Amino acid sequence: MIATLTVAERQSAIALSMLVAFFGLIMMIAGSGDVLGVHGVIVLLFGLGFLGLVMSKYFEPEPPQERLTRYYDDPTKVGIVLSLGWAVVGMFFGVWVAALLAWPDLTLDAGWASFGRIRPVHTSGVIFGFGGNALIATSFHVLQRTTRARLPDQVTPWFVLIGYNLFCVIAASGYLMGVTQSKEYAEPEWYADLWLVVVWVTYFLLYLRTLQRRKEPHIYVANWYYMAFILVVAVLHIVNNLAVPISFGSAKSYSLFSGVQDAMTQWWYGHNAVAFFLTAGFLGMLYYYLPKRAGRPIFSYRLSIISFWGITFMYMWAGSHHLHYTALPQWVQTLGMTFSVVLLVPSWASAGNALATLNGAWDKVRDDATLRFMMVAAVFYGLSTFEGSFMAIRAVNSLSHYTDWTVGHVHAGALGWVAMITFGSLYALVPWMWKVERIYSPKLVEVHFWLALSGTIIYVFAMWNSGIIQGLMWRTYNDSGTLAFSFIESVVAMRPYYIARTVGGSLFLLGAIVAAYNVWMTIRMARLRGVTETGGTDEPVLPGAGAALQPGE
Amino acid sequence: MREFFHRKLERNAIGFVLAIILVSGIGGFVEIAPLFTIHETVEDAPDMRVYTPLELAGRNIYTREGCYACHSQMIRTLRDEVERYGPYSLAVESKYDHPMLWGSKRTGPDIARLGGKYSDAWHVAHLINPRDVVPQSVMPKYGWLMRNELKTDDLGKHLAAQRAVGVPYTDAMIANASADAYGQASPDSPYASGLSERYGEATNVRAFDGEPGRLTEMDAVVAYLQILGRLTDAAHRQAAAAGK
Amino acid sequence: MAEATRDPVTGRETTGHEWNGIEELDTPIPRVVLFFLAATTLFAIGYWLLMPAWPLGWTYTKGLLGNDQREIVTRQVQDAAAERASWTSRIAKASFAEIAADPALMRHVRDTGRTLFADNCAVCHGTEGKGGPGFPNLAAGSWLWGGTPEAIAETIRVGINSTAKDTRTAQMMAFGRDGVLQREQVLAVVSYVRSLSGQKLTETEQARVPAGKEVFAANCAACHGPEGKGMHDLGAPDLTDAHWIYGGDEQSVLNSVHGGRQGHMPSWEGRLSPTDIKLLALYVGTLSGDRK
Ligand code: HEM
């Protein structure tokens, strides 16, 4: 991969690695005696590692000029592998967390292994590790294919991908050491937050630069979504993470906002992390891989416009539905609830647009598990957004809030929508990237599909049950007009569902492992065959260069 | 007409970016900015006090261990919550909480009004192994809190950073932060009196973990738990006034 | 760029754009989408008119219904209390004996007390009131401060060694640690105390009993009574029965005598209403009876 960099690019890679190593050194020295110092060591090693890697290939011959006639897909390939790696790690932690609620002593007598510390490893691992890497990898792919432009240079995409993973590593290792700001989905501390700003702004500029080089006059819908994802996440991240560190030698900081303003800012962020990270980005994915795989045109361009702007506008008002009946002023709750209800329309319009696109290709859905992943994802997207809008109604939320119903909703979205669309897209993408006709084993894709679907259904049904039972137990009154159940009785009542959830989660995890294996074997298969056999089929950038498109790409 | 406009827009990357920023920016602005300008958003409570250094350290450990993943600190305006947990939470009660710890999941009960509900000894036993005292509990064990000495040397910096974000700590509080933390958990030590001077007579000064000579993380967490809901009486006053 | 073509499956025209093979149909927005957009928007507008909704710089629109979540919950709690008053007022007014004699009232006591006890007391005393290490068994009939409902209610109200001003205080000094008794004396009195409840003693222990008896009379009887049957005025436990707060094995008793004991029971005044406290006192009384 490094051999494909030009000498000048190798030099900038070296400079960047040295810069990272240097910052690591500073963190190590300034933060000695603090967890910041440990993170300094990690950053230093990261920088030095990449420095060594680039140096070891420094004197290889330059890549031929001909590379410019091809898309630059190496970062996408690495991103796919990273995404699957994080999927297995993140979901393993998910199963562990799930098991702890049924068997609380199924852990070590050590801080790092306790529920409160590994839970964010799970959430960040799956959302940012698995989801984020998949988004970065596919966005690079989709962006180039739909603009017919090569990424403007070969170092920036690596900086984005590797820098982003450095952030993920800092985040996850930090949680295990107890470094957290407690803000859900924004837990990493100030220095990791700052680093992510650098990475993310670079990502945005890379995206924009490529768009500016496009050979297509119109920007395709997938790119609208990817762009909204990148932009809005940047704004959310910066505002919600404003904080004052206690010193530059300490990992600890205090959030700029407090109390009710902090709560609103946090859930403005938190809800829109869902909207723009877990929804907009993945809709971008859906808008490319689903029509590609189905071989069908998008059902309605005009519907795409309505959904896109509806989602972009309305989601941003909905965050206060996480704070119904709290000390947040009621007027904000009203806005959150009403916008959440209207939001259902563009959400269903997107899901409907995706499903209607499959008209004329249902036979493929039946036969092709990859396409079926995407179809089911669209269904779960519709389902979880309906559920979300329903739960955003104050009266419903009074029951569902604080209970496992929320967790069920989350995983209907996370497993059914986010993970399914990702797996579907990756199964489509992997053969294209490694230039083989098909994935190593379509049978295993089929196996994965059923594992994933049954795992999701078991998980979600278990949590619906437990959530609703929990909510009802808390508010049930006896004939005397006093509370019928104590809190601890509700804890006891959850146990069977927590066990069921662990089972469902294990099936889903097993599926992810099968996927990782299948992709790994596909890569090996491609390696063994050598590039020559099917090589050279990648699509040229220069318009009119005349080479054939790779089938299905 | 609109469609025509949109076809133009989708040919202009910068225009598209600006449109996204504009369209997505409105919601957050309209909902967040007025929370700083509308006075009644945060109730007045002259008796509201700040966390002592020991309580603040406890709060940081509470955050570190992720207790907020299972415990809410926000009693909603719903009958069953008020009857089970006490008066609904007011905004002012978390006025000095940077960040707030309202929580979003109740795997364990709400603890917004926990302060004073149980004894220090119970908390210590419960945190070391919840199942020793509550056999049905699914809460993790936190034995290391008793083993770890509390780090106090940088508490002054913590208070200074808190002041930078708006919590009214005085110079004296910042200067004496480490000593005050020690004094609060060692009632017979000379440091205890300065603490009451700075934070008020009502401050809990006890050997929270049962070992007055050693300042442990357990001291800090229990001191924090015992102050939950007791920084101000505003919620109780409001409930009493409404009851009449 | 591709020309607008017709899709053979749907018969619709495409928009004429193509991105690496992906095309879009020019299907008009389905009516239902517009309908639901209009319907939900109308709902939202209606809701905004009725409820507090829009910020206006220093204030916000209050809505035509004048709805306020805080007022509502306050009223709901009051209404519920008024509804319960049919029986709570009788609990508040009647004497313990009268309530205990009224099966209908006692049903309310059991129903309500069960949850109230589980949410507030069970973490220490166990869901069935059987106690745990350091926390007394309330179902054993072996009372520290007396088993009348009046005494129990008072304990609940003020607590024991609590932070309340008028708390009950139960302090047993650290005879060993504070050097009041020599090591042999402590061991002796431990053996004697264990003999009081008829426990099996080892021979060494047996040999210490007579000495222990003397130590006990001189140091312990003041609180635990000459026969070790405890004293309700001081909250000193009966040492002759099978019930122990901290355990009756040699080590536990040794710990009690060596280090002293001062259990902490919180005060519930202010947290629970007087009626709730009264009700709990009665409920606690049923804990031993109910099991039979
Ligand atoms: C193997 C599959 C999985 C299992 C067993 C699992 C299990 C869990 C468990 C036990 C929790 C904690 C719930 C609680 O505190 O009560 C959780 C939370 C969460 N998980 Fe997963 N999970 C899985 C996959 C995923 C995936 C793929 C995603 C996202 C793409 C995800 C996103 C989340 C989020 C966002 C939360 C936080 C929910 C909240 O705070 O309300 N999970 N998960």
Ligand code: HEM
């Ligand atoms: C129309 C779209 C949606 C609406 C209106 C919506 C609404 C809601 C509501 C009302 C809650 C519960 C808040 C609470 O009571 O605490 C919630 C929680 C959540 N939703 Fe959605 N939802 C939508 C779509 C989605 C999708 C597609 C996902 C994808 C994974 C998702 C992920 C989550 C997560 C992670 C949480 C948990 C937040 C937390 O408490 O940690 N939502 N959503």
Ligand SMILES: [Ca+2]
């Ligand atoms: Ca953060």
Ligand SMILES: [Ca+2]
């Ligand atoms: Ca101590």
Ligand SMILES: [Cu+2]
């Ligand atoms: Cu939300």
